[in-house]
Amino acid sequence: SYDYNVYHTYDEIQQWIADTANQYPNLARKSFFATSTEGRNVDMLTIGKSTDKPIFLIDCGVHAREWISPAFCQCFINRMLSQYGVDPQVTRMMDEMTWMIIPLLNVDGYEYTWANDRMWRKTRSKYDTFCTGVDANRNFDINWSGEGASTEPCSNTYCGPSVESEPVVKALSDIIRKYKGNIQGYIAFHSYSQVFVYPYSYAYEDTENAAQLNDVSSRAASAIQQTTSKIYTFGPGYESMYLVSGGSKDWAYQMGVPLSYTIELRDTGKYGFLLPESQIDGTCQEMFQAMIVLAEEAITNT
Numbered sequence: 001s002y003d004y005n006v007y008h009t010y011d012e013i014q015q016w017i018a019d020t021a022n023q024y025p026n027l028a029r030k031s032f033f034a035t036s037t038e039g040r041n042v043d044m045l046t047i048g049k050s051t052d053k054p055i056f057l058i059d060c061g062v063h064a065r066e067w068i069s070p071a072f073c074q075c076f077i078n079r080m081l082s083q084y085g086v087d088p089q090v091t092r093m094m095d096e097m098t099w100m101i102i103p104l105l106n107v108d109g110y111e112y113t114w115a116n117d118r119m120w121r122k123t124r125s126k127y128d129t130f131c132t133g134v135d136a137n138r139n140f141d142i143n144w145s146g147e148g149a150s151t152e153p154c155s156n157t158y159c160g161p162s163v164e165s166e167p168v169v170k171a172l173s174d175i176i177r178k179y180k181g182n183i184q185g186y187i188a189f190h191s192y193s194q195v196f197v198y199p200y201s202y203a204y205e206d207t208e209n210a211a212q213l214n215d216v217s218s219r220a221a222s223a224i225q226q227t228t229s230k231i232y233t234f235g236p237g238y239e240s241m242y243l244v245s246g247g248s249k250d251w252a253y254q255m256g257v258p259l260s261y262t263i264e265l266r267d268t269g270k271y272g273f274l275l276p277e278s279q280i281d282g283t284c285q286e287m288f289q290a291m292i293v294l295a296e297e298a299i300t301n302t
């Protein structure tokens with residue numbers, strides 16, 4: 001059976017998505033999400049008992065080198081599917097919400113981290129003679145190309161030649177536009193630094209529900225500490241070390257998603273992006289407890 005405690009290649013993840021949908025036909029559905037710049041398929045798994053409940057949208061693997069992110073999406077989905085009808089909390093999460101999850105968004109970049117450069121971050125689109133790639137988390141339609149993004153193609157935070165120039169960013173934006181009003185929660189999983197980041201990141205400004213976002217992340221962080229003793233911090237993006245323009249969670253919030261987060265998974269810098277596989281399980285355990293808190297908030301918010 002599938003080993004959730006190792007990192008998998010793009011091909012293995014694609015196969016896993018198909019196998020998972022086949023294994024749980026009543027709880028999971030695979031759909032085409034996007035074709036990447038280099039022509040790879042990006043798939044989405046929609047999971048839940050019904051497909052018409054309020055939506056929780058999750059993406060993993062926006063930044064190629066943050067391997068723990070797609071690993072988390074896979075173990076999260078596996079736990080939801082395998083514990084349905086067994087664990088009452090999972091059953092409630094699956095009964096009351098429709099989960100739309102893209103386990104690996106930046107497929108081209110991810111493939112490149114396996115084949116060529118483990119520390120690659122961006123997509124693999126070529127808009128420049130010398131430098132490749134766009135930072136997918138600077139390519140959304142929120143203060144695009146503003147502070148905290150670079151217009152220089154060689155920069156690791158290059159915002160791209162235009163808004164939604166990246167096919168995977170366009171596809172994620174399209175799905176948020178399509179289900180606008182029905183999406184209660186949105187999370188982009190990144191690494192590293194163990195932090196719950198909520199809007200805004202593009203400006204020194206608080207959202208109308210800042211107190212709620214703060215309270216929810218505080219409770220999620222407590223749940224984590226009780227599970228693995230790991231410390232996660234939380235706060236608005238502008239409070240962290242740098243501003244970010246064109247990021248997905250600011251854009252999702254602006255489109256009406258009340259609970260919108262970037263979550264930075266393990267660790268705090270010892271291994272950084274090169275998090276050992278031995279820490280996948282602990283990361284999954286702790287973040288699952290946080291997801292229970294976030295899901296409950298999303299359910300009672302509706």
Ligand code: 0X9
Pocket residue numbers: 063066137190191192197201237238240241242243244247262264
């Ligand atoms: O820079 C980013 O896109 C995110 N960090 S990462 O190391 N995963 O690349 C941070 C996005 C959250 N916003 C802020 N920290 N302001």
Ligand code: ZN
Pocket residue numbers: 062063066190191
């Ligand atoms: Zn990232």
